[in-house]
Amino acid sequence: MSPIYLIAAGLGGAFTLGLLRDQWRAAGYAVTLGVLAFTSWIAASWVITLASGSASTVEIITAGTQPPFAVNLRLGLAEAALVLLMNLTGLLSALYLKDTLFKQGRRAMAVLLIFSMALSGIVMTRDLFNLFVFFELTVISTGGLILLSRDERALGAGFKYLVASQVVSILMLVGIIFVYHASGSLNIDSMAGVSGLLVKGGALAFFLVFIAVVAELKVFPANGWALDIYESAHPAFSALVSAATGTATLFAVDKLLLIGGGPWMQVASAIGIVSFVGANLFALAQQNDRRLLGYSSVAQIGLVLTVVGQKEILGDDYLLVAGGVLLAHAVAKAGLYWLSGLIVSRDLTAWSALRTNPLMLFAFVTFVALLIGLPPFPGFYAKWELVHAMAGEGRLLLLGLLLFGALIEAGYLFRWFGYVIKRDVVDTVPARSVVKRIAVFSAVVAGWGLGYLWGELSPHSNLLLAPPILFALLFLPLEWLPGRLKNGLAIAGLLAWFWLSYPEYDPLQLIFGAIILVGGALILLASFQTPGRRLGFYPSAMLMYAGLAMLIVAEDAFSFFAAWESLTIGSYFLTTWSSRWVAPS
Amino acid sequence: GAAESGSDQVDRAHHFSSVYLEMSSVANTGVNLVLVAVGYMNGRTAPILDEAVAAAEAAQRIIDPVPQALVLTAIVIGVGVTALMLAYAYRLFKTRGTLDISRYTELKW
Numbered sequence: 260m261s262p263i264y265l266i267a268a269g270l271g272g273a274f275t276l277g278l279l280r281d282q283w284r285a286a287g288y289a290v291t292l293g294v295l296a297f298t299s300w301i302a303a304s305w306v307i308t309l310a311s312g313s314a315s316t317v318e319i320i321t322a323g324t325q326p327p328f329a330v331n332l333r334l335g336l337a338e339a340a341l342v343l344l345m346n347l348t349g350l351l352s353a354l355y356l357k358d359t360l361f362k363q364g365r366r367a368m369a370v371l372l373i374f375s376m377a378l379s380g381i382v383m384t385r386d387l388f389n390l391f392v393f394f395e396l397t398v399i400s401t402g403g404l405i406l407l408s409r410d411e412r413a414l415g416a417g418f419k420y421l422v423a424s425q426v427v428s429i430l431m432l433v434g435i436i437f438v439y440h441a442s443g444s445l446n447i448d449s450m451a452g453v454s455g456l457l458v459k460g461g462a463l464a465f466f467l468v469f470i471a472v473v474a475e476l477k478v479f480p481a482n483g484w485a486l487d488i489y490e491s492a493h494p495a496f497s498a499l500v501s502a503a504t505g506t507a508t509l510f511a512v513d514k515l516l517l518i519g520g521g522p523w524m525q526v527a528s529a530i531g532i533v534s535f536v537g538a539n540l541f542a543l544a545q546q547n548d549r550r551l552l553g554y555s556s557v558a559q560i561g562l563v564l565t566v567v568g569q570k571e572i573l574g575d576d577y578l579l580v581a582g583g584v585l586l587a588h589a590v591a592k593a594g595l596y597w598l599s600g601l602i603v604s605r606d607l608t609a610w611s612a613l614r615t616n617p618l619m620l621f622a623f624v625t626f627v628a629l630l631i632g633l634p635p636f637p638g639f640y641a642k643w644e645l646v647h648a649m650a651g652e653g654r655l656l657l658l659g660l661l662l663f664g665a666l667i668e669a670g671y672l673f674r675w676f677g678y679v680i681k682r683d684v685v686d687t688v689p690a691r692s693v694v695k696r697i698a699v700f701s702a703v704v705a706g707w708g709l710g711y712l713w714g715e716l717s718p719h720s721n722l723l724l725a726p727p728i729l730f731a732l733l734f735l736p737l738e739w740l741p742g743r744l745k746n747g748l749a750i751a752g753l754l755a756w757f758w759l760s761y762p763e764y765d766p767l768q769l770i771f772g773a774i775i776l777v778g779g780a781l782i783l784l785a786s787f788q789t790p791g792r793r794l795g796f797y798p799s800a801m802l803m804y805a806g807l808a809m810l811i812v813a814e815d816a817f818s819f820f821a822a823w824e825s826l827t828i829g830s831y832f833l834t835t836w837s838s839r840w841v842a843p844s
Numbered sequence: 845g846a847a848e849s850g851s852d853q854v855d856r857a858h859h860f861s862s863v864y865l866e867m868s869s870v871a872n873t874g875v876n877l878v879l880v881a882v883g884y885m886n887g888r889t890a891p892i893l894d895e896a897v898a899a900a901e902a903a904q905r906i907i908d909p910v911p912q913a914l915v916l917t918a919i920v921i922g923v924g925v926t927a928l929m930l931a932y933a934y935r936l937f938k939t940r941g942t943l944d945i946s947r948y949t950e951l952k953w
Contacts, residue, residue, distance in 0.1 A: 403928070406935070424925070433878060436878065436914070
């Protein structure tokens with residue numbers, strides 16, 4: 260199926276909605292879901308085709324003329340993956356917004372379709388002015404979709420956003436026309452080939468376009484309007500802004516850097532790291548969940564911008580690193596915003612309601628781990644490669660700032676996790692919203708799927724295929740079993756792993772293996788005394804033992820670090836664990 | 845009289861439509877002019893191919909049509925954004941009963 264349908268289906272669907280009667284809400288909703296499912300399917304089929312190598316990057320020519328005399332769109336593997344992400348987020352958000360869309364009618368549905376279509380356009384287009392048009396379409400549809408919120412502050416936030424976008428679009432237009440004047444082309448790839456473009460006037464013109472697109476990213480500190488949107492818009496729309504708009508805009512920056520080259524890469528990294536550290540610092544002080552997620556989005560987008568600026572030293576690993584951080588953030592943030600729609604009040608401590616539902620708690624833990632970049636999620640593999648590349652090039656200041664920002668981020672996310680498992684349960688999670696839960700759990704599945712995929716893509720071992728980790732994860736679906744049965748299984752697992760491994764151990768490893776694995780089994784014997792299901796205990800304890808078991812045999816820095824992380828996370832969960840973890844529902 | 849008209853002016857300057865809508869439409873028009881001006885070439889004619897300008901000699905005789913096409917698109921987009929901002933102003937007026945910007949303290953950056 261030609262990728263042009265990614266654009267055409269969205270437009271066609273929106274026009275079809277315009278022809279329907281106002282009362283035909285169900286028909287309109289069916290068209291909306293149908294179009295988003297169709298575009299997601301096209302994108303998914305291209306991801307598979309391009310990844311398997313059975314087709315190469317597609318160029319879509321418009322107006323029957325070759326670029327630079329007509330606009331062209333491109334769909335390579337990176338584009339296809341991002342378009343899939345956007346359309347899937349759109350589809351799940353449309354499901355999540357079912358009640359709201361039925362209430363608002365077909366016009367709101369049409370705006371949602373245009374929004375998804377415009378984001379796909381930002382990713383696929385290779386023409387600078389066409390990029391501007393898709394940006395403006397995104398702005399207009401964003402302005403419309405902010406109004407889906409019942410929060411009165413959303414009106415003010417939307418107006419502010421439109422004013423800011425007007426300023427941004429003026430900068431961009433002036434920049435575009437002078438870049439065109441200097442290069443004689445609007446095609447991004449032709450401009451990248453023009454030598455001497457970025458001297459004198461050309462440099463200023465490029466600066467305007469670049470700064471306009473970076474402002475669209477809503478980086479710190481130029482982001483007051485964006486934070487208001489994250490906080491007051493409908494959570495399903497905030498999910499779209501954070502996951503889809505942010506991702507599309509980052510890809511646009513990456514395209515612009517083809518023109519800018521080396522010096523502008525450093526500018527991107529500098530802006531990115533300021534945004535990452537600054538927004539994380541501000542996030543520390545937040546008590547409102549959606550505003551915290553807003554600051555965290557600004558920070559994460561800054562992190563990806565930093566990575567984009569390191570493209571030259573990352574070489575072949577660029578897609579693995581940038582894609583890993585980008586997709587992990589998008590999935591986690593969409594999931595957390597969708598989850599926030601199930602929480603009644605807006606204080607971080609209200610999230611303790613998740614304890615009434617172990618699956619929800621699991622979803623929350625998954626998203627937080629995805630955001631921090633804990634193993635076995637993509638961020639872990641990506642940050643590993645990034646840190647090594649930066650250390651190898653001696654970019655220590657940037658590396659230091661990156662680690663500092665990541666530490667703050669882990670700090671506030673773990674504090675939030677602490678609220679969830681320690682505070683009293685005041686509210687309960689509304690049970691009726693099946694579609695909302697579907698959206699949340701789709702993000703959980705996507706997160707674990709990406710973890711597996713990144714493990715396969717990384718040059719190191721796939722942590723999700725390491726038997727000790729798999730054994731620890733096995734306890735998650737077995738949580739409903741009685742505690743004593745799980746205890747027996749845990750003891751059997753520890754002894755079996757020792758039995759299987761000890762022929763390979765050298766004498767020193769044998770001593771530690773015996774102490775940790777056999778000793779661990781002995782300690783667990785005492786747990787037969789404790790009644791109840793002990794929810795949360797066994798996955799945490801076995802994760803700790805998995806880390807220890809892998810630590811014994813770790814031979815390179817990566818396996819040592821992965822084992823260490825797994826040990827730390829498991830022990831952290833154990834220290835916070837108490838029988839109150841999951842309240843009786 | 846003078847004092848009254850003075851306070852009128854303050855009100856007008858505080859009004860949403862004055863502050864944002866006029867600002868943005870003036871700025872947009874300015875940008876559109878810049879776009880057209882960049883494409884203008886001295887001594888050439890409009891990029892319309894008819895009996896006055898033959899296709900063969902068009903490249904030497906007409907001005908660059910691309911900026912004009914861009915302006916056309918930019919105008920359409922500008923109208924869309926302005927309409928949306930007006931819709932927002934209307935909704936804000938309906939919820940607050942005023943468009944006096946000094947009453948919208950949460951709009952401060």
